[in-house]
Amino acid sequence: MRIAGQKLTGKLAAIYATVIIITIVMLLPFAWMLSASLKLSSEVFVFPIEWIPSNPQWSNYVDIWTKIPLALFIYNTSKLTIIVTLLQLFTSSFAAYAFAKLHFPYKNALFLGYIATIAMPWQVYMVPQFLLMREFGLNNTHLALICLQAFTAFGVFLMRQFYMSIPTELCEAARIDGMNEYQIWAKIMLPLSKPALSTLTIFTFVTTWNDFLGPMIYLTKTELKTIQIGLRMFISQYSAEYGLIMAASVVALIPVLIVFLSLQRFFVEGVASSGIKG
Amino acid sequence: MANSTIAAGDTPVVTRRRKVVSKRRRKVQDALIAYSFIAPNFLGFAVFTLGPILFAFVLAFMHWDGSNEMTFAGLANFWRLFEDKAFIDAFWNTIIYTVASVPATLVCALGLAILLNQKIFGRDFFRTAMFFPYVASLVAVAVVWNMIFNPEMGPVNMILYTLGLDPKNMPGWAADRHWAMVTVILFGVWKSMGYFMVIYLAGLQGINSELYEAADLDGANAWQKFLYVTVPQLGPTTFFVTVMLTIQSFKVFDQIYMITQGGPGTSTLVLVYHIYNEAFISWDLGYSSMIALVLFFLVLAVTVVQFRRQKED
Numbered sequence: 118m119r120i121a122g123q124k125l126t127g128k129l130a131a132i133y134a135t136v137i138i139i140t141i142v143m144l145l146p147f148a149w150m151l152s153a154s155l156k157l158s159s160e161v162f163v164f165p166i167e168w169i170p171s172n173p174q175w176s177n178y179v180d181i182w183t184k185i186p187l188a189l190f191i192y193n194t195s196k197l198t199i200i201v202t203l204l205q206l207f208t209s210s211f212a213a214y215a216f217a218k219l220h221f222p223y224k225n226a227l228f229l230g231y232i233a234t235i236a237m238p239w240q241v242y243m244v245p246q247f248l249l250m251r252e253f254g255l256n257n258t259h260l261a262l263i264c265l266q267a268f269t270a271f272g273v274f275l276m277r278q279f280y281m282s283i284p285t286e287l288c289e290a291a292r293i294d295g296m297n298e299y300q301i302w303a304k305i306m307l308p309l310s311k312p313a314l315s316t317l318t319i320f321t322f323v324t325t326w327n328d329f330l331g332p333m334i335y336l337t338k339t340e341l342k343t344i345q346i347g348l349r350m351f352i353s354q355y356s357a358e359y360g361l362i363m364a365a366s367v368v369a370l371i372p373v374l375i376v377f378l379s380l381q382r383f384f385v386e387g388v389a390s391s392g393i394k395g
Numbered sequence: 396m397a398n399s400t401i402a403a404g405d406t407p408v409v410t411r412r413r414k415v416v417s418k419r420r421r422k423v424q425d426a427l428i429a430y431s432f433i434a435p436n437f438l439g440f441a442v443f444t445l446g447p448i449l450f451a452f453v454l455a456f457m458h459w460d461g462s463n464e465m466t467f468a469g470l471a472n473f474w475r476l477f478e479d480k481a482f483i484d485a486f487w488n489t490i491i492y493t494v495a496s497v498p499a500t501l502v503c504a505l506g507l508a509i510l511l512n513q514k515i516f517g518r519d520f521f522r523t524a525m526f527f528p529y530v531a532s533l534v535a536v537a538v539v540w541n542m543i544f545n546p547e548m549g550p551v552n553m554i555l556y557t558l559g560l561d562p563k564n565m566p567g568w569a570a571d572r573h574w575a576m577v578t579v580i581l582f583g584v585w586k587s588m589g590y591f592m593v594i595y596l597a598g599l600q601g602i603n604s605e606l607y608e609a610a611d612l613d614g615a616n617a618w619q620k621f622l623y624v625t626v627p628q629l630g631p632t633t634f635f636v637t638v639m640l641t642i643q644s645f646k647v648f649d650q651i652y653m654i655t656q657g658g659p660g661t662s663t664l665v666l667v668y669h670i671y672n673e674a675f676i677s678w679d680l681g682y683s684s685m686i687a688l689v690l691f692f693l694v695l696a697v698t699v700v701q702f703r704r705q706k707e708d
Contacts, residue, residue, distance in 0.1 A: 162548035208436035215432035236698045240667045241687045244674040245450035268439030329649045348534045366535035388593040
């Protein structure tokens, strides 16, 4: 027997067995979540586990939308995520272009300032940041979370590293052709940096979508909540409604799953390259 | 300025000398254009990141409840750290979490990477599956974790029961002072090992295959090749992974908030949790900033070690 062009040996069989077992263990919580989301709360903990519910409660997926404003939470999260991601992409690639291809006074000092804060944990300054936002009257607004997440040193660093690998001759040639710097950025650098932009997109999307502590600190009004803290609120309010909680959790996972699967190549490449450079 | 030397080195295109005045004007104009590129990001960054960072260092030496007047505290907040039993617990719990979860995640990630570096059918699928917990919403997976590890009804204890474990000795997981930390660590390892597997995969692909061929010629077996080729060659990757994992562990909060809420007692209280409690529950903003500085210096120490090591290389 041959798999992927290789003869099936004892060693290969052992590798397959190990990989498959580990994968099953890794994915078991998701399988359990999916299975429990179709059960009555009283059936969720029945043992031995009935993986495929004999009497699937599709109504769980209908009820969650009325028990909590799940659609509003998803709308809030999508809005925040899209705005943050777009701002992040624009401001980071814009600033990175200057750091990678232009010469100006205090360039190194400014860049060092960015680098120094990459290592600074957000948790160290989250309290003063909150106090500042409150001073600006941004407490309980989405704008606070946008300001907090849209201007990261990480984004600038990631884009700058990529731009450094693009030959400077390209920019010089464009300058001779009469393009100004803004045109070079828009017409040459942006199209060439699609892989880096995709990496930044998926990183920002996933962090913003999954952010928990930020929204928890800033958003106390139900109508402003994101899916994460909304889900958390739902869990504390209906702590015994296991089936419903699981259904809501599945719904919260789907958008990330879609983005992840469609952009995963860039994600994996991004993680890998950050590892090599680090 | 350093700038002029950079400009001279990088732009050999300038052939014709222009008049000094127009050259200077040109330079100012170039700088303004460059600043205009940086400005959108930098303004946001300065106001919402740099400002609060500086403020954090000031606040640590103040008394403030957020509404009444701020007063100077001197070192009072600092001395308080040593008397605050919750802080001491939080500090050691953070260290315990780090010391346990960093090697565990590292070994799992390396093992997965070696397995999935083989040419096997469906390799991409397996890699994606291992990676998925990392991107999955924490609230959603943490609630599942709590249910699976539910001491009375959860499938994990049910399985232990069927395996013949005495119900009296059953681990109480998140509800049990001795097991709560284990529950949280297991969750952390499960969630992030896929991410570090990807970094290790990149490291493995960077190893020159001639090294393995040479080892083959010397008659090395698989284990010897792993020990004498793979592990040393992965040195820089392992170092990077250790640094990232350590910093990540120092900052742990979300999963603890979701799974144990720092309890039972203070058995899983960690630094960030204590910062959060002191700031947003007690409104003791100065003291909370002092705890934040402890976190800062922990992370800084790791960063300095990393920086030194990189310089050596």
